[in-house]
Amino acid sequence: MEELLKEICAGLRDDIKEECATTKALILHSDFNLPEKYAGQHGEMKANIMLAYRHLEDARMRVGKILQAAGDGVSILDK
Numbered sequence: 001m002e003e004l005l006k007e008i009c010a011g012l013r014d015d016i017k018e019e020c021a022t023t024k025a026l027i028l029h030s031d032f033n034l035p036e037k038y039a040g041q042h043g044e045m046k047a048n049i050m051l052a053y054r055h056l057e058d059a060r061m062r063v064g065k066i067l068q069a070a071g072d073g074v075s076i077l078d079k
Contacts, residue, residue, distance in 0.1 A: 009067045016060040023053045 026049045031037045038045060068075060 013063050020056045
């Protein structure tokens with residue numbers, strides 16, 4: 001039986017949430033404690049980690065908007 005759109009979206013949001021946590025955890029990677037490793041690039045790397053994290057959060061929100069539209073179309077913040 002084909003999975004319902006709402007179920008797919010809910011599962012995708014859960015998956016993205018896990019990826020968000022994994023991505024954000026990269027900031028704490030032990031390689032950043034070694035100044036000689038990736039010398040001079042730590043700031044750039046951390047900035048890109050945060051950008052990736054923000055994009056994942058945005059993707060999760062947009063999948064939530066699919067669920068919102070599939071429901072009553074009203075944001076939970078407006079209820």
